[in-house]
Amino acid sequence: MQKQAEKFGAKSEYAEVFNMDLTGKLKRVETSSEIYIGKTVVIATGANPRELGLAKEKELIGHGVAYCASCDGMFYKDKIVVVVGGGNSAVSDAVLLSRIAKKVIIVHRRDTLRATKIYHDQLMKTENIEFRWNNTVNELIYGERLTGVRLKDTVTGEENIIECDGLFVSIGRKPTTDFLDNQIELDNKGYIVAGENTETSIPGVYAVGDVRTKLLRQIVTAVADGAMAVHMAEKYIGKM
Ligand SMILES: Cc1cc2nc3c(=O)[nH]c(=O)nc-3n(C[C@H](O)[C@H](O)[C@H](O)COP(=O)(O)OP(=O)(O)OC[C@H]3O[C@@H](n4cnc5c(N)ncnc54)[C@H](O)[C@@H]3O)c2cc1C
Numbered sequence: 538m539q540k541q542a543e544k545f546g547a548k549s550e551y552a553e554v555f556n557m558d559l560t561g562k563l564k565r566v567e568t569s570s571e572i573y574i575g576k577t578v579v580i581a582t583g584a585n586p587r588e589l590g591l592a593k594e595k596e597l598i599g600h601g602v603a604y605c606a607s608c609d610g611m612f613y614k615d616k617i618v619v620v621v622g623g624g625n626s627a628v629s630d631a632v633l634l635s636r637i638a639k640k641v642i643i644v645h646r647r648d649t650l651r652a653t654k655i656y657h658d659q660l661m662k663t664e665n666i667e668f669r670w671n672n673t674v675n676e677l678i679y680g681e682r683l684t685g686v687r688l689k690d691t692v693t694g695e696e697n698i699i700e701c702d703g704l705f706v707s708i709g710r711k712p713t714t715d716f717l718d719n720q721i722e723l724d725n726k727g728y729i730v731a732g733e734n735t736e737t738s739i740p741g742v743y744a745v746g747d748v749r750t751k752l753l754r755q756i757v758t759a760v761a762d763g764a765m766a767v768h769m770a771e772k773y774i775g776k777m
Pocket residue numbers: 552553554555581582583584586603604605608609713716745746747748754755756757759
């Protein structure tokens with residue numbers, strides 16, 4: 538895809554963006570290699586899953602530790618999985634996994650879910666979902682891959698190990714928007730507010746992929762956003 542784009546005149550540069558001034562008609566993008574000036578800017582800096590911060594967590598990604606149920610769920614067919622979290626994403630991940638895995642255990646540090654009521658009803662009706670309330674995962678147990686997790690009760694301090702094949706960490710994502718320095722409207726979680734047309738609060742600036750407000754963050758939706766942003770940018774430049 539890159540080769541094809543370059544054949545038609547696109548240029549690829551590898552650099553880190555530190556700062557942007559998006560206010561004027563000409564946008565200024567400061568990077569680790571040089572400063573770029575453009576009529577439009579497409580922001581595609583993504584979002585990273587929040588991690589638990591446990592020892593060996595990074596090394597076990599793809600070996601039992603996962604952050605995306607819709608992406609990696611199928612690897613856990615008829616297995617036992619633990620889902621950490623209590624918000625909407627954890628609960629919708631648990632419901633999705635309950636259709637694939639043999640058993641899903643939701644571990645939540647509080648005694649109630651933050652997820653909206655509609656999810657509660659669905660959860661309570663699902664037979665292969667269990668709850669461990671007032672618990673946190675504080676250790677990963679592993680051999681060549683994850684074999685279990687150690688839980689700690691947040692009320693009694695009691696610890697116990699549960700055996701599992703997979704751990705889905707569903708405690709939210711952090712969009713990469715810090716470098717924007719409040720120039721663009723963000724939602725309360727830090728995502729750039731932009732609809733299907735990828736337009737942001739600043740004319741000529743577009744947000745695509747995981748960094749923008751959207752329901753499904755997947756490669757196919759990110760790529761579709763890219764096509765839309767180019768279309769919108771072309772129209773914008775045509776009217777300048
Ligand atoms: C563990 C995991 C598994 C997944 N599996 C699947 C799957 O199987 N199928 C699927 O469809 N989706 C999957 N997804 C989701 C998919 O990866 C994303 O939806 C997709 O990559 C979003 O594309 P993006 O371009 O918006 O962001 P990213 O792919 O996150 O790309 C953002 C890029 O911006 C760069 N960047 C960030 N800040 C700066 C800066 N200041 N300057 C310069 N560059 C910067 C980053 O280095 C990165 O290269 C998975 C996600 C995770 C976390």
